[in-house]
Amino acid sequence: MSALKRVQQWATFARIWHLYDAAWQNPFDSAQVIKKHLMGLHKPIYHTMSQCGDVVVVINSADIALPGDEWKKRVYFHHTGYPGGASWTLAWELHEKDPTMVLKKAVYNSMDGNIQRRYTMQRLLIFPDSNVPKDILENISNQLRPLRKVPKRLDHYPEKEVKEFPKIIDYPKDYIVK
Amino acid sequence: MSLCRPTFSLLRKCIGQNLYNLRLSDSRSIKRWVSPTLRELKRRRDRIGPEPERPRSSFLEWNYEAEVYAFGKRLGEEFDKNLLKRALIQREYANKQEFAAREKGLPTPEMLHNYELIQEGSKIISKVIIDEYEKLYPQDIVKAVHEYLTTEDMLSHVGKHIGLKDLVLTNEFPVVNETLSNTFKAVVAALKQSQNLERAELFVKDFLLSQMNGKDVYEIWDPKNPYEYLMKLLNDKGISEVEPRLCNQSAVNTILANYQIGLYSNKKLLGIGWGENVEVAKETAAIDAIQRLFRNYVPKQ
Structure with missing residues (x-):
């Protein structure tokens, strides 16, 4: 095998590290994207018997957004194996x-x-927040596109911009804003 | 029908009786000697060991004349019979025959041998390889391919598979690679003398150059320091400044680290390469650049 063929093989099976920002993302939809990259399903060389999966680093997992009333309704079941060892934990409790x-x-x-x-x-x-160790950050060479756009909250806009935003009506002078 | 009935019953009884007898006689004649005999034969065979390799010419039905005739016909070439025979005789063999005859006091036969033919064949082979590859590749690669194709192993491989192994007249057995490669060269020269140079060159192309099928010349030719070699090539072209740039990197803190380096000159990509560290990536980028330069190589007229 020539030197060029050898590095071609090396580059083909190179393990890429992806970054995924989970803030405001649906974890169940995100799981499909993360899984694809973890298993290497996005690669043309994919085969179940070959190790071609990548690494995915997820940040801000504390800020995930579950759809509907999933926080209240989704239940995670666990059983210790002993009689009476079953437990049901709600998603918000687990989180x-x-x-x-x-x-x-x-x-x-x-x-x-x-x-x-x-x-x-x-x-x-x-990682629950964006504090990732330096040696892990150095490995990362790609960022996965978030599935949903992260909306900007009103209190994150600068005060001046909010004040100068065109308004339809003006409140009366004596109107008390709650 | 009613008349037939007793007949049928008698017949059935008779067959039944006979089958019974047959079964009895079967069980009496189980050949209990077969298995121990075979086992014993196998044991003796194993004790003697494998049969020694014998030259094909020591077999009873060996007909040298017919084999030599068939050799040329099989390859689709018209050989002069005497020339071909001469190409197959090694010098050592000829000498030994002569000594043997002298010792016995017989008139010494004038044994011709293939020594001169080897030299001539070697030149033809070299010429064909160099002529063919000079059309496509620069000097260094031509040299490497020539060296690769004219090694003893390669020539003897070809010689063996066109059936020279059993035809060669030589002292040693089994036939060594050197003898086979020499004989192949001699056969080429014999073909040239039997027909013409063109035919001999075609023969070399068909049997020796075809060994390059499916092989990459860049696997045969491997420069030791590709970066320096590239700089030398570029200097000849008038390019002296080359800038290696880090194009990509991944998983740098792990054992699977991968770097991609591109060699640029005057904002133009010369070659790109990968590697487990920056040095290796730079060297492979140089190899890629060399291959790109050679891809549109035009031979000097």
């Missing part, structure tokens, strides 16, 4: 305990339950 867990379980459940699943999960790194 309070560990803000990475909902997303992690979403990705885990999006994949088939085969022998590769746990190894694929090892390539997923989730």
Whole structure:
């Protein structure tokens, strides 16, 4: 094998590190994207028997947005194995305990339950905020596009811009704004 | 029908009786000697060991004349019979035959051998390879390919598979690679003398150059320091400044680190390469640049 062919192989199977910002994202829709990159399904060389999966670093998992009333209705079941060991935890409770867990379980459940699943999960790194260790940040060379645009909250706009925004009516002088 | 009935019953009884007898006689004649005998034969065979390799010419039905005749016909070439025979005789073999005859006091036969033919064939082979590859590649690659195709291993491989192994007249057995490669060269020269140079060149093209099929010349020719080699090439073209740039990198803190480096000159990409570190990527980028330069190589007329 010539030197060029060798590095061609090396580059083909290079492990890319992706960054994904989970703020304001639906974890279940995000799981489909993250799973695709973790397993290497987006690559033309993909095969179940070849190790071609990438690494995904997820940040801001504490700021995920569940659709509808999922925070209240979604239940995570756990059983210790002992009699009476069953427990049901609501999504908001789980999120309070560990803000990475909902997303992690979403990705885990999006994949088939085969022998590769746990190894694929090892390539997923989730951080509740944007504080990522430096050595991990250095590895990252790609950012995955967020599925939804992050809306800007009114209190995040500068005060001047809010005041100068064209208004339809003016409140009366004596009107008390709540 | 009623008349037939007793007949049928008698017949059935008779067949039944006979089948019973047959079964009895079967069980009596199980050949209990077969398995131990075969086992013993196998044991003896194993004790003796594998049969030694024997030259094909020591077989009873060997007919040298017919084989030599068939050799040329098989390859679709018209050989002069005496020339071909001469090409197959090694010098050592000829000498030994002569000594043997002298010792016995017989008149010494004038044994011709293939020594001169080897030299001539070697020149023809070299010429064909160089002529063909000079049309496509620069001097260094031509040299490397020529060296690769004229190695003893390559020539003996070709010689062996066109069936020279059994035809060669030589002292040693099994036939060594050197003898086979020499004989192949001699056969080429014999063909040239039997027909013409053009025919011999076509023969070399068909059997030796075809060995390059599916092989990459850049795997055969591998410059030791590609970056320096590239700089030398570019200097000849009048380009002295080359800027290696880091185009991409991934997973730098892991064992699977990958770097992509492009070599630029005057904002133009010369070559791009990958590697597990920056140095390797730079060297492979140089190899790529060399290949791109050679891709539109025009031979000097």
